[in-house]
Amino acid sequence: MSPLREHLRDTFWFTPTVGLVGAVVGAVGVLLVDEAYVGWLQESGDYGTVASLTKIADDARTIVSTVGSAMLTFIGVVFSISLVALQMASGQFSPRVVRLYVRSRITKCAFAVFLATFLFALLVQASYEGETDPRKVTTVPVFSSGMCVLLVLVSLGLFIAYVNSTLRLMRVSHVIDRINRESMRVLDRHARGGGPGPGADALPPAGSEIVHRGRAGVLRDVHIARLVRVARRHGVVLRLIPRIGDYVVPGTPVLAVHGGHRPPPPRALRYTVSVGVERTFHQDVGFGLRQLSDIAQRALSPAVNDPTTAVQCLDRIVQFLAAVAHRPLGALCHCDRAGTVRLVQDLPGWTDLVDLGLTEIRRCAVTSPQVTRRMMAGLDDLWALVPAGRRQPVERHRALLAQAVARTVPEAAERAFALVPDRQGIG
Template sequence: MGNPGHPPRFPATGGASRRSPRPLSPLREHLRDTFWFAPTAGLVGAVLLGTGALELDRLLVDALREQQAYDDIASLIAVADDLKTIITTVGSAMLTFIGVVFSISLVALQMASGQMTPRVVRLYVRSRITKCTFTVFLATFLFSLLVQAAYESNDDPRTITTVPVISASVCGLLVLLSLALFVAYVNSTLRLMRVSHVIDRITRESFRVVDRHGVAEAGPPELPAAGGEVVHRGRAGVLRDVHIARLVRVARRHGVVLRLIPRIGDFVVPGTPLLTVHGGAPPPARALRYTVSVGVERTFHQDLGFGLRQLSDIAQRALSPAVNDPTTAVACLDRITQFLAAVAVRPLGALHHRDRRGRVRLVRDLPGWTDLVDLGFAEIRGCATRSPQVTRRLMAALDDLRLLAPEERRTPLERHRTLLIHAVERTVRESADRAFALRPDRQGVGRSAPGDA
């Protein structure tokens, strides 16, 4: 992440504006990966909004009673009676509407995960429009119940305490907002079923990870002598992320440098070495509590290779005999090439996280260039030998990256190109078919050889 006082200067990837990355707490990302927080906050907000609106209704009746404007109170009672039927209908229908809509959506989501990858469910869970729609639906239902409970059977303008006119009007506005969000939600869910949109979402998330990481150090870090190790004491699972700011503070207070041994995305079990301590004794276990997050699946927060993992999974499923959709595999190769081209000239060594004085306190390794190239191409190459559309696109991708990558990073690209040629030669019998399958083409099958009509 670099020194906060001296943000790294490096061109932004993916065409996004460059901002200095900050070592934020993973709490925000963890909440985005849950589906309970936003609806719960919406229900609390509905209670507060209902309480405030009903209090305004009470103050309005009190003000009219002080002015002895009983005719106006009677008019409000008549309006409230007209709105009562609408509010009752809203309250009874909203919960049923929620159940039907989200049941259909879950079926659509199951179809999308079966055709692409089960990890597409994560896009649905993290979708802001999905959470916002569900939140407003539940809030509208609860608010309508509060309004119904506020109606009084007393119709005497002189003794009635509250007339829920303002609260009923707010409930109507919530219904209109629910309808607008429903349209947006349906559009978002339908886009989630389109593979091109899913691939684009994964790519944009991947570029956000790159921009958030900042620029790694080009060479190996110079660290003091190792003074011990810290092992993992929690549950077994995937290392999702680490609390960078907290680890930096712990290292500064104890005058040491911490180096994360596993990479983000590795599976760790109790007893796995987690941190190497340089320049002193390991900090106490109490100081390192809540600094490491272990879960059941990987996340985008600090995982540089997770996007390539998902794109590769989608391409492999598309190339399976059950699906047989090479066009989707080509779309994945387009985005894999885009991502690798963006990081081809970036240092991919170790990230140095510094304290306020600019001293390195935490070192975290990133996947290397060879790791990313293998992750993006190795498994797709193994499944693509019988699909000339995919082999042609893969040849074009490797040729393009060879032109963009520095000389020292061309070795893995050359290796994959050679292995692809050998695999096609072993699989395809006819020489003309082999030549066709190995001809670079950025569309897969869309460009003729030079000289062809």
């Protein structure tokens, strides 16, 4: 997927802007069709039809005027609903789930069509003439009025879809499932985009390093195709030093150049590294686990006290870890068309992902037997699924969980109950 396309998905202005431009182009085009149609009737001498259309246009003007004024109010109501939904989702789940709303195609399309309908109605309303003589009238908005009514019908359909999408955003189960599906897409994208390869120790000695000269921010993604082309052109191997999701400041080394006679010029590497104010799903393997962990921690806080939500988060965390249990992690290599490695990207290892998904939840869950039982079941499942070389982090978390429960729960019976594996928590 193109980084530009991914960045546009993270913005809210692009799709509504396209809708406004489409409304202007569509209005001009349909009005030209109206003008050509009236001209054809006048040339054929059918002035009776022109007179009838002029009378119909008076009624259509009332409809279009009503649509224009009503759509503005409609947009204000929808915007208010959006703000309330965002505030509730951010307060109950995590501030990072707001980006799910921003990336929602239904939401963007709904706002784009609403704004386009409003602008289209204004342009059509401005095209009405006061002339009633069928020999002198130049245009009668016939097709444009019908198009305006069609846009209203489309807007009503999108409004129903938008309300349904917003209600799903306010339900934690759908939010968790959406995060999990996005995380799985990232894994599949990495599997298609590259393969396992040598780490930094297996590469030739680094001849130089390319430092970050842009603004400070979170490393969101890199333009893999462009970096591979630059490396092939200069006969080098580039290695991304920070991980996706790291915070970089100006002067931080971001690319190490291995092999070759001279490093690529800075101009060739311009716009290959993108930083922003927050992490994204595009190339960040661990961002989904970060969000699921945040939601679970908030659910386990004394102010919320919702262990069932934490159990649902653990379900998806175990699913994600099981999906990467047999995948090569660490270094991801991207090759050129000849099959030569040109870019090495550092990914989180198995231990990093297990710690990211379980550590903070484990520390918050010791007083909730529902969560500890689900975590024990998940750890047992992962121990059985992963290769023998990856069982150490799983065993460590199981031992730490048992120790934390032993320190916190004084009664022996309660401790034994809290450590019984149960995939439903308390099924």
